[in-house]
Amino acid sequence: MRVLVQRTSGFQEFEVPREPSQTVLDVVTYIQRRLDPTLAYRYACRVGMCGSCAMTVNGVPRWTCRTHVDRVLKDDALSVGPLKNLPVIRDLVTDMRDFFDKWARAGGQFKGGRTKQDDFAKVSPQSEERTLVDAGIECIGCGVCYAACDVVAWNPDYLGPAALNRAWTLTKDVRDKAKMERLRAVAGDAGCHSCHTHMSCTERCPKQLSPTAGIAGLKREVTKAVLRGEL
Ligand code: SF4
Ligand code: SF4
Numbered sequence: 436m437r438v439l440v441q442r443t444s445g446f447q448e449f450e451v452p453r454e455p456s457q458t459v460l461d462v463v464t465y466i467q468r469r470l471d472p473t474l475a476y477r478y479a480c481r482v483g484m485c486g487s488c489a490m491t492v493n494g495v496p497r498w499t500c501r502t503h504v505d506r507v508l509k510d511d512a513l514s515v516g517p518l519k520n521l522p523v524i525r526d527l528v529t530d531m532r533d534f535f536d537k538w539a540r541a542g543g544q545f546k547g548g549r550t551k552q553d554d555f556a557k558v559s560p561q562s563e564e565r566t567l568v569d570a571g572i573e574c575i576g577c578g579v580c581y582a583a584c585d586v587v588a589w590n591p592d593y594l595g596p597a598a599l600n601r602a603w604t605l606t607k608d609v610r611d612k613a614k615m616e617r618l619r620a621v622a623g624d625a626g627c628h629s630c631h632t633h634m635s636c637t638e639r640c641p642k643q644l645s646p647t648a649g650i651a652g653l654k655r656e657v658t659k660a661v662l663r664g665e666l
């Protein structure tokens with residue numbers, strides 16, 4: 436197959452043999468190990484856990500370790516580039532600092548009220564809060580949703596789907612004590628109200644999460660807090 440790689444220096448074409456069950460990450464690894472050792476890319480787990488291998492594949496952001504070539508190959512050709520909406524360090528490696536700084540700006544840190552002397556919090560698995568949190572915390576921080584979001588492209592200050600999804604899970608976490616502080620953090624111009632509900636994040640998330648639903652939930656919580664005079 437023909438593989439077009441978007442490198443810092445421009446596009447470069449490679450010929451890579453097809454293998455059974457080959458993933459896009461296998462293809463990039465083959466290029467780096469057999470054809471050009473200067474190619475920079477990033478991965479760690481190879482099993483869909485660490486979130487570090489995301490790239491743009493044929494124009495679409497994807498986790499490459501779980502994307503089979505069979506699913507994405509077009510006319511025996513593949514294009515691979517770095518994730519969009521993030522600065523490129525080199526070749527396929529993006530700088531994730533903005534992405535994770537935004538998690539902090541969105542109040543993405545858990546702030547509990549218990550000490551180690553207290554008993555464990557008991558949260559019923561059937562409760563609405565637990566169900567909502569259980570879905571959202573499966574985020575692996577891969578940045579696919581962020582790269583897919585047009586609002587991030589238009590407004591680089593926008594907190595983006597992953598940070599807001601994180602804020603949503605903590606807002607619904609009954610053990611967390613910083614709810615109002617967090618709602619204040621996401622209520623600003625670059626926060627949840629900037630989301631245009633395009634759903635690209637939800638369509639692309641490889642963990643089948645729905646940041647769009649979480650962001651809609653944050654909008655509701657912010658509105659209720661404003662109506663109550665708390666924000
Ligand atoms: S739903 Fe919102 S956060 Fe998700 S891609 Fe669309 S604008 Fe971005
Ligand atoms: S919400 Fe999904 S796409 Fe976005 S960072 Fe988390 S796992 Fe990746």
Ligand code: FES
Pocket residue numbers: 478479480481482483484485486487488489498499500501
């Ligand atoms: S290498 Fe860890 S998710 Fe792909």
